[in-house]
Amino acid sequence: MSTATTGRPGAAGTVLVVEDEPDLARMVATYMTHAGYRAEVALTGRDALERARRLDPDVVLLDLGLPGLDGVEVCRQLRTFTDCYVLMVTARSDEIDKIVGLSVGADDYITKPFSPRELVARVQAVLRRPRRPAPAEGGSGDSERTFGDLVVDLDGRRVRVDSRPVELTRTEFDILALLAASPTVAFSRRRILDEVWDPGWIGDEHVVDVHVAHLRAKLGDDPGTPRYIDTVRGVGYRMVRP
Numbered sequence: 001m002s003t004a005t006t007g008r009p010g011a012a013g014t015v016l017v018v019e020d021e022p023d024l025a026r027m028v029a030t031y032m033t034h035a036g037y038r039a040e041v042a043l044t045g046r047d048a049l050e051r052a053r054r055l056d057p058d059v060v061l062l063d064l065g066l067p068g069l070d071g072v073e074v075c076r077q078l079r080t081f082t083d084c085y086v087l088m089v090t091a092r093s094d095e096i097d098k099i100v101g102l103s104v105g106a107d108d109y110i111t112k113p114f115s116p117r118e119l120v121a122r123v124q125a126v127l128r129r130p131r132r133p134a135p136a137e138g139g140s141g142d143s144e145r146t147f148g149d150l151v152v153d154l155d156g157r158r159v160r161v162d163s164r165p166v167e168l169t170r171t172e173f174d175i176l177a178l179l180a181a182s183p184t185v186a187f188s189r190r191r192i193l194d195e196v197w198d199p200g201w202i203g204d205e206h207v208v209d210v211h212v213a214h215l216r217a218k219l220g221d222d223p224g225t226p227r228y229i230d231t232v233r234g235v236g237y238r239m240v241r242p
């Protein structure tokens with residue numbers, strides 16, 4: 001099975017389309033190309049991993065239902081060498097809860113059938129997200145924020161708990177950086193979506209809770225007696241006062 005590389009130099013970004021139905025894969029790649037992206041197709045999980053290593057894509061559109069190596073396993077393996085955005089594509093919306101529970105590190109989820117316009121909008125939204133958080137308040141140049149034994153280096157994008165480095169996905173770090181940069185502010189889920197995703201992001205605000213749950217798990221924070229991230233009932237999240 002041949003796979004096509006389309007797009008032009010200087011494209012808005014590189015998208016790897018992982019989908020085992022060749023017609024759907026080609027259609028999605030064509031839409032991405034028309035939207036200005038360089039697009040490449042992988043029809044299997046193994047092919048996806050090989051191409052991702054070579055291409056260093058900005059976004060991977062990853063079908064959950066792949067024969068052999070499935071989307072969950074591909075996502076796990078991608079996360080061992082890239083922090084590209086991963087949009088997981090699922091056939092049923094109830095699968096989303098199941099896969100997020102597995103903490104595979106996808107940044108967003110989209111359910112089939114999707115309109116090509118919606119898919120392009122999602123890709124544009126993730127690529128518009130800032131790669132670095134907004135400068136820390138006061139702009140003192142000191143980019144570290146400390147909350148007990150949690151240290152968040154906003155500029156260096158590094159996180160330590162009890163002096164040990166913690167590996168976060170880009171989305172998890174962006175949420176933590178947003179909260180840590182303004183630790184007295186209670187952020188609503190909508191505001192977190194606006195700041196970390198995009199003001200035009202359309203979808204379930206529940207996705208914020210999913211990422212915060214992963215973040216807490218990685219930081220070793222217990223939502224019942226939080227040391228770092230507090231749930232503000234009916235609103236969203238705020239850092240626990242240092």
Ligand code: CA
Binds near residue numbers: 019020063064065066
């Ligand atoms: Ca499939």
